[in-house]
Each structure stands twice: as C-alpha cells, then as structure tokens.
Amino acid sequence: MKISQTIFPEVFYIELKSNLDDRGSFTRIFCKKTLKKFKINFEVAQISFATNALKYTLRGMHFQEKPMEEQKFVFCLKGSIWDVIMDVRHKSNTYGKWFSLELSEKKQNCIYIPSGFAHGYLTLSKNTKVLYMMDKDYNPQLSKGVNWNDPEVNIKWPKVPLKISAKDRALPMLNDL
Numbered sequence: 001m002k003i004s005q006t007i008f009p010e011v012f013y014i015e016l017k018s019n020l021d022d023r024g025s026f027t028r029i030f031c032k033k034t035l036k037k038f039k040i041n042f043e044v045a046q047i048s049f050a051t052n053a054l055k056y057t058l059r060g061m062h063f064q065e066k067p068m069e070e071q072k073f074v075f076c077l078k079g080s081i082w083d084v085i086m087d088v089r090h091k092s093n094t095y096g097k098w099f100s101l102e103l104s105e106k107k108q109n110c111i112y113i114p115s116g117f118a119h120g121y122l123t124l125s126k127n128t129k130v131l132y133m134m135d136k137d138y139n140p141q142l143s144k145g146v147n148w149n150d151p152e153v154n155i156k157w158p159k160v161p162l163k164i165s166a167k168d169r170a171l172p173m174l175n176d177l
Contacts, residue, residue: 001034007099011085012038012112014073027108029075030133040112042071045135052079052128058161058168060120061086061146069115070136079128080104081121082158086146088174089116096174098155103130118146120168122157145171 002015018025035042050059061084064070074083086098102124103109113119121130148155148164150173 001028001031003034003038006085006101006111007097008085008087008094008117010114011099011117012040013101014110014112016108016110018108029110030073035112040071040114042073042112042133042135044133045137046133048132048134048138050130050132052123052130052163053126054163055123055126056159056162057123057128058120058148058157058164060084060168061118061148061155061171062120063088063116063118063144064136064139065142065144068136068139068142070134071115072113072119072135073110073133074103074113074119074121075110075131076103076105077129077131078105079123079125080106081123081128081130083111083121084119084155084157085111085113086118086120086153086155086174087116088118088146088177092116096153098153100156120145120148122159122161124158144177146174146177147171150174 018027
C-alpha cells in the first residue's frame with residue numbers, strides 16, 4: 001500500500017499493490033497497522049457493494065449526520081468511476097471545497113474518506129462495481145446529501161450524468177443544509 005494525502009489533510013489516496021503469479025493476483029486492501037501510521041483508526045461496521053449497469057450513472061453526494069458520521073473506504077472493483085469528496089464540516093476552513101479522482105479496476109486504488117465529508121461518484125464505464133467499507137451502520141434518519149449540481153460548490157464532473165435517482169436529484173444545495 002502506498003498512502004498519500006490529498007488537498008484535504010484528513011483524506012488519503014491509497015495505491016494498492018498486487019502480488020502476481022501464474023494463478024492471478026493477491027491484493028491487500030485493508031491493513032489496520034499501516035493505517036494507524038497515518039492516524040486512521042477504523043473499525044469496519046458495514047461493507048456495501050454497488051453495481052451500476054450504465055456508463056455515466058451518478059450516486060451522491062451522501063453523508064451521515066452526528067452521531068452516526070461515518071468514515072469510508074471506497075474501491076472500484078470493476079470498471080472506473082470519477083470519485084468526488086466534499087467537506088461538509090461547517091466550521092472547517094475547507095467547507096464546501098471538493099476533491100476528485102478516478103478510481104478504477106485497472107489502477108487498483110482506493111480513497112479513505114473521514115467523517116464530515118460528503119461522497120459521490122460518476123461511473124465512467126458500464127457494469128461498474130464499487131465496494132464501500134464503513135465504520136458506522138447506515139441510519140436512514142441521519143442520511144443526508146448535497147445536490148450533485150450545486151452551482152455554489154461547482155463540482156467539475158467529467159460528463160453530464162445520464163442516470164440519477166430521484167432521491168439524489170432532490171438533495172438540497174449545500175447552503176440549504
């Protein structure tokens with residue numbers, strides 16, 4: 001694992017290393033000991049898996065409120081996604097700022113997202129598969145989000161989404177939270 005900081009000191013980009021042989025590959029995707037060196041204290045509470053049949057499907061921008069603010073690790077197991085992280089911590093110097101990167105099967109990379117950040121992605125290929133590891137259980141009453149197309153936030157998506165759920169279309173603007 002190669003771990004590096006992003007524009008947010010609390011958000012880490014992780015390049016995974018595969019060991020290859022004639023059987024295929026073996027990749028460690030989570031190592032508590034290595035993560036502790038970066039002050040990431042993470043206990044898995046839930047692992048979720050999303051499939052996306054269509055290219056340019058958008059999911060997000062989601063987060064949970066206190067006391068169920070969650071940390072996440074996000075992996076793209078098949079295909080590729082344009083992953084976006086946004087600071088939704090009201091008292092933060094970087095409130096409303098966002099960061100994006102491509103996660104893909106080919107790159108074998110992932111992102112660590114601490115609590116206080118909204119997360120979403122746009123699929124860049126069809127039949128995309130995404131794995132999430134979270135440190136808190138999903139709580140529908142505390143599940144919140146920010147509209148993907150908020151003009152004040154101005155996220156630069158690589159393409160206009162072709163598929164978005166009605167729930168995600170109806171998410172409020174950041175200033176309306």
